[in-house]
Amino acid sequence: MKRVQFSFTTKLTFDDDVHSHTFALRVIPPETTVQHIISCSLNISPFTDTLQTMDAFGNNVTSGYLSAAHRFLDFSVHGSADIDLSKVRTDYMPCYLYQSAYTKPDADLRAFYEAHRTEGSPAVRAAHFSDVLSETVTYSKDVTTTKTTAAEAFALKKGVCQDFAHILLSLLRMDKIACRYIAGLAFCDGETHAWVEYWDGKCWNGIDPANNCSITEEYLVLSQGRDFSDCAIDRGVMLGSYTRQLQLVRSVLQEVCV
Numbered sequence: 001m002k003r004v005q006f007s008f009t010t011k012l013t014f015d016d017d018v019h020s021h022t023f024a025l026r027v028i029p030p031e032t033t034v035q036h037i038i039s040c041s042l043n044i045s046p047f048t049d050t051l052q053t054m055d056a057f058g059n060n061v062t063s064g065y066l067s068a069a070h071r072f073l074d075f076s077v078h079g080s081a082d083i084d085l086s087k088v089r090t091d092y093m094p095c096y097l098y099q100s101a102y103t104k105p106d107a108d109l110r111a112f113y114e115a116h117r118t119e120g121s122p123a124v125r126a127a128h129f130s131d132v133l134s135e136t137v138t139y140s141k142d143v144t145t146t147k148t149t150a151a152e153a154f155a156l157k158k159g160v161c162q163d164f165a166h167i168l169l170s171l172l173r174m175d176k177i178a179c180r181y182i183a184g185l186a187f188c189d190g191e192t193h194a195w196v197e198y199w200d201g202k203c204w205n206g207i208d209p210a211n212n213c214s215i216t217e218e219y220l221v222l223s224q225g226r227d228f229s230d231c232a233i234d235r236g237v238m239l240g241s242y243t244r245q246l247q248l249v250r251s252v253l254q255e256v257c258v
Contacts, residue, residue: 002217002218002255004083019239022063029184036084038081097176148163169196
């Protein structure tokens with residue numbers, strides 16, 4: 001078990017006034033059998049009343065509305081948690097067996113799967129696909145976007161953690177292994193991170209394809225779902241004449257001695 005402190009800050013800046021801004025945030029980590037949230041505070045600016053709900057995937061959702069004109073939305077979450085991987089998560093959902101909009105393979109990705117499929121337990125096969133993926137795709141920023149699919153990233157042979165996760169999800173689902181996309185914080189990153197959990201028949205196990213390693217107690221889950229679309233940290237709809245939105249993200253996850 002590890003006790004960690006977490007901090008996550010996002011600053012959204014618009015180049016002109018926006019108004020009638022409806023937003024939904026997935027930044028409050030969920031309480032699970034693996035991670036116990038000791039404390040958590042969320043600050044939003046401009047200030048507005050919010051509604052706390054939980055979506056179908058067990059994610060905490062903070063919804064709000066800003067009617068007046070504004071040019072920024074800042075939000076930050078701070079807290080601490082105990083993470084214990086000696087415990088397991090068993091919240092299985094059948095939808096994780098099926099390809100989604102981001103993970104649907106094309107002919108090239110299917111051919112790659114056929115060339116590298118292997119036998120063994122789900123753990124053996126997941127590790128194998130992570131290995132071959134790390135040998136094939138290069139981690140590279142500013143090549144893909146949040147809209148890039150697994151097939152598109154695989155064609156480029158480049159991408160970031162989101163792309164590695166989507167490609168691995170596609171491969172595992174072709175291999176009949178239920179798996180889900182995880183968005184969260186990790187010691188290895190200064191922003192949000194993405195990884196994969198696969199179902200071994202009894203419980204969920206985490207694997208980080210961008211770093212080609214198993215998940216440790218140095219990872220904190222913020223949200224989970226079929227792919228990025230279910231786990232986006234922030235979503236918003238607004239009115240205005242702005243043409244550009246800038247986003248600055250900073251995160252910290254560090255161990256606390258207890």
